[in-house]
Structure formats: structure tokens, C-alpha cells
Amino acid sequence: MVFDFIQINYKNREINVAFGEQKKPWYLKINPNGAIPAIKEVDGFTTNEGIAIARYAILSREIDTPLYPYKDNKKTALINQGLEVVIEEYRSKVISAATAIFFQPAFFGAPKPDANHEKFLLDRLEAGLEKLKAMIIRNKGDYLLGQELSLVDLYAMVFTIVVVELQILSLSSHKIIEKWYETMKKNKVVEKYRKGYIKTLKMGMF
């Protein structure tokens, strides 16, 4: 999403986690810890971790973008602050809920979690959504940090797409998040990513 936003050239290679592609030697050369996503520069430099990649792409190309205006210290600091909140309070909750409720049973043959555990995971996820809601309310805008779409919105969107499209949780009881989600979908880059995610998912399930 970030690469499309800032309009740099890149080649995409999707990794099939169900078939363990991330453990294959060619991928481990790019990313020794087998984590996704990862990138490989033309000059051979490799790195992983979504946000680190986004920051690297913007800084190395010296791209001026409202996504991460690295020349404006205060705006950048607020984005970093928002990113930390999303990382600490939201990301892990989405990943653990989605892994246990969807990915493990669907792709790795694990049993679905029992009702108690599922409730525990979903409650934690709801708490994470409350944190996002608090950001939107506090910053009085359409986006997480106010009136402008930033890296925080893109990052939170990645995980919210997982929640919504895998039907882990409905946003109908989270009107403010629902409204933010619809606003984000109006962005062409975001919508392209979301549709691509759904397609990949369908192919995976098939």
C-alpha cells in the first residue's frame, strides 16, 4: 500500500505461508528469520517488518509525503506515537484472534478454539478497537490522527481488513470505526489492496 501511495517501482512476490514458502532457502536469503513481509533492494539490501520497510522506502528515496512527513519533526512524532499505540494495543490482538479463529483451522488443520477462549480473544480485540476509537475522537477528524491520512491509518487498516473480511468481528457495534473503515475504502490505493487481499484469501481457501 505504501509503495503504491508514494508511487515507487516495485515487484511483488506473494509468499504462500500454508506451503511454508517463507522457510525456503531463496526466501531465507532475503530474510533470515523467515518473517513476512520483507523487501530486497536493487543493490541487495534486505529488510523486513512492515513499518520499518515503509520508513525505509520513504527515507531512502527522500519522498515528501503526508504519509510520513519525515522533515516535519512534530508531525512525524505524532505519527510515531500513533504507530506505537497501534502496535501495542491493536496489532497483536488482531493477529492472535485471526490466527486462532481463522488461519489455524482453515490452513493448518488446527481445531477451532473453545467458546471461552474465543470470547477472551474477541474481548481483547474489542479493547483494541476502543483504543482506535479513542484516537479518532481525540483527534477530531476523519482519520486516526485528524484530517489527513497517515501511515497510522494504513497500518491500522491492514489489521482491520483482516478483522472485517475474515468476519472475525462485525464493526456494526463500533460505528466510529465503521465510518473510518468506509472512509479508508474510498481511497483507491487502499481499496486496491483490500480487493487484492480478498482475492488472495479466496484463492487460498480454494
Next chain:
Amino acid sequence: QVNLLKGEHKREPFISVNPDGAVPAIKDGDFCLNECLAICRYLIESRKIESPFYPYKDAKQLAKINMLLDTATDDFRSKTGPLYLYTITGPAFLGYPDPTENDRQKYLNLAFEGYDILDKLLSNSKTGFLVGDEPTLADFYFFIFTMMIVTTTNANLDRHENVRRWYHKIEAIPAVARVMRRRARLYRLAMFYVNWILPLTCRCKCMRARRR
């Protein structure tokens, strides 16, 4: 200094700096900021401090540091945090019940899993630091969460040689040593307050009286 126990972080004048009531937070002129990594990054970038500690102008070197910082929360904090929360701060300051022996062991094992991850990260390093030849923000960030449990629980580093060596290297840095001394003092004061003063002055049910 903010007294979390007294709920100072939820009242003025602190709440105007940080509406979340979160610590840490800073106020730079009129600009308020919280979240510790955001604060560190902002101070370095706004004061234009060029240092291998956080080379904000070198995109590649920075990416290596950021890569570790981004994973630190899931891979490390989430494994070492529970031991600290449920066996130290929870019972002492937040009115949590004392954990059972089983739970203690469970959190200890989780912390050791965290050490395993850190040990593996360090085993790839030639200089004993996480990134490059000198200590970086990544080392400091991992150090904080290690230090918290090494100094207060039995999650020792006996079985993790790389982590142990790295820990001593970071500890020896003067800035770190200063902070650790101050923190140890504050921790002793806080425990004294909770164990001896509070039971005398507070009949609130959420605080359990404990004489040591």
C-alpha cells in the same frame, strides 16, 4: 515525577500534557507527546543529534534498527511483560492477587522464551550489540524489558550467555548505570511505601497489607 499510585497521571497538570494519562510523556514548548519510542525519535530528530545510536539520516542503518524495534513488542515485551506485571507490579501496586506457583512458573517460562529469542538475535552479531558496532536504540529498548525482570525476579541470565554478555555491556554504559541506580532507589522507596506506609494510612480494600 508522577505518582501513579495517587492517580496523579489522571489529573491536572499532567492530563493536559497527555490526555491518555499514559507515562512516559513529554512537553516540548507547546508540543505534547507520549509513547517512549516516539519520544526518543522526536528528541533525536528535532535536536538533529547525529549518532550511530539512531542514525535518522541513514535509511539503511535505520531500517535495521527499526526492524528490531517493530518486533520487540510482540516477540519480547509480550513474553517478558507478564512476569513483571503479574508477580511484581500487579500485586504490589495494582491490587492483583498473588500468583499461584503454577502461574509463576508459567510466566517464568514465557520470560525465558523471550530470552531465547534475544539470545538468537545476539548470536548473529559480531560485536555483541544488536545492530552494528555500537549500542543503538534497539539495544536500549530490549535492555529496559530485560532489566525490569532481571533486577526484580528470578528470571536470571545464567542459561543465556549471549544475553548475559550483552546485558553487562549495556549496563556499563554510564548513562544506563545512572538511570539504573536511580530506578533501584525509586523501586526500594516504592516498595517501602507500599509495604509499610500504605497499610498504616489506607484502609482501602484494594491494597493488601503486607509486613516484610
